[in-house]
Amino acid sequence: MIKHRHAENDEVAVKIGRYKKKKGPFNFTRETLENPKPKSELTLKGAEFEALVEFIENKYEPFQQGVQKFIPLDEQFEAGNIEHLQAFFGNPEKQKLIDFVLGHDIIPDELFVAFNQLTKIRAVEKFEEMLRNDLTEHDWQKWFEENDWVLGTDYVRMLDERTIDTENISDFLMEAYDGFLDIVEIKRPDGALRFWSKSKDHENYVPHQDLVKAITQASKYIYEVERESDSVKFLEKVDGVRTIKPRCVLIFGRSDDWNTEKKKSFRILNSNYHNLTIMTFDHILARAERMLR
Known part of the structure; x- marks a missing residue:
């Protein structure tokens, strides 16, 4: 959050602008603005800003579901956000999850081969461990x-x-x-x-x-x-x-x-x-x- 220049006492605020996008051929809306200046503006601070934050936390789906449902695809994959994948594949209804993943080609062939290879490697390791026991x-x-x-x-x-x-x-x-x-x-x-x-x-x-x-x-x-x-x-x-x-x-x-x-x-x-x-x-x-x- 960026501090708003009109906010008092270093108070955090948010400024919301209303813009109009250009119309393209066949009346399709483009992703460019018709005018860089907003048609209207609204500044929220203090209690109004806190109410907005509370509304987003309670109503915006990603905040409700957390890592149980949403995986940030725009972030660089690293160990710090592996919990998202663990939550996804930790679905208790394993067979439904497998059917969904396979039915929608979510996993590319290269990754599927790697998973299969890893499963076999672990199986062989277990085999060796079992040989060491009676x-x-x-x-x-x-x-x-x-x-x-x-x-x-x-x-x-x-x-x-x-x-x-x-x-x-x-x-x-x-x-x-x-x-x-x-x-x-x-x-x-x-x-x-x-x-x-x-x-x-x-x-x-x-x-x-x-x-x-x-x-x-x-x-x-x-x-x-x-x-x-x-x-x-x-x-x-x-x-x-x-x-x-x-x-x-x-x-x-x-x-x-x-x-x-x-x-x-x-x-x-x-x-x-x-x-x-x-x-x-x-x-x-x-x-x-x-x-x-």
Whole structure:
């Protein structure tokens, strides 16, 4: 506010002038003044000025809503005014906010890609943190549900249904890129489960019984899914995704401390299965990190 030169005792006042704008073609109003001198003037000071300020504070929408609704677009963006964006994206009705933003192209493609990349980076950081803790299989299921992108481009989507039949419930049923049904089975990376046996066979590393049991379970799921392939009820449960020669990815154990011989044995082990792929949690982590480069 600028001090008015006619105000007494350094009193703050406001001077309001009434001007007339020029008329353009077709009687449209221009943003230039017809005359630089106002047609009339009004000076508010003292109680009148205070009444005007009170009126603006109570009636002018930005002052009523504050940072909850208005973002100053004419200011240089800096950390000091980040509260405006936080208030906007802090809307409790998240899904409505997301639908509105996406439906009106508010976020440019470059920013959307950056947000998506940041989300994945944070997911990988959480994955690494989870590896440092002895978490349950349920915790890992939840993480993979939220981050199925780490399973690679072989899969289009994760299905809501997990039940194969009354006795067999998989971790995840997936729709593959070719439109058919596949399976993903996960076991906790730590705990008491072991990947390799302590003893070797002819100087070769052999799977531990824990891994053999997991492979047997995964193979059973493949078999049961094939049995249900002609079931109309099962087809409805899996949202119409058909089953032909299903494959399974088994995520089991750790490999961060493997030597060269164990890596070779792992390669040989995987080559023995045509419809089953075994991966460790460290393989998943390495894949995710490569995808983010």
